[in-house]
Amino acid sequence: GAGVSQSPSNKVTEKGKDVELRCDPISGHTALYWYRQSLGQGLEFLIYFQGNSAPDKSGLPSDRFSAERTGGSVSTLTIQRTQQEDSAVYLCASSLALVRGDINTEAFFGQGTRLTVV
């Protein structure tokens, strides 16, 4: 596609339910990032993928959070047993590659998924 696509745009879920957030990166982009932005706050790094591999999962807030990427393209962020503090906008970004000091590292964001846990 022309840009990074995220779905759904909005999600309201009940506390304790599981949710899946989807990110479809720009075609040909091998690197993919997930961030979380709470109301009025900055971007909190969650995880990145190079291809299908996620070498560093330390940014995930708890073991209720997991992410996968298949076929080097679409990524899914899953939150199990959602809590009210999980309410935020979840942003996905993609870049061509993770290459030293280069235009390849320019990252472009999707429109985000606004998650509300009630």
Added chain:
Amino acid sequence: QKEVEQNSGPLSVPEGAIASLNCTYSDRGSQSFFWYRQYSGKSPELIMSIYSNGDKEDGRFTAQLNKASQYVSLLIRDSQPSDSATYLCAAYSDNDYKLSFGAGTTVTVRA
């Protein structure tokens, strides 16, 4: 210590003036630096990239990088009301392949 720090603002400038935004980073392994603009309720939009020391100009925007001082800045010349937004500084590090963001500086341009 936060990896990327920005002057917190908010910054209010009159229309037509220069807005100056500053950013410092802690990881000397950082090689790529970016400025994003984020309008309220929208996702960040990439407006400038800089990779080597010195200045880079694009229209009314000028980014400056000083790796020795670990400092990045953004100047917005002839500020317009449409420039009113939060500006995010980001640094990409080769050490951990992480793209880290500052907390952002909110700019308001007064007509």
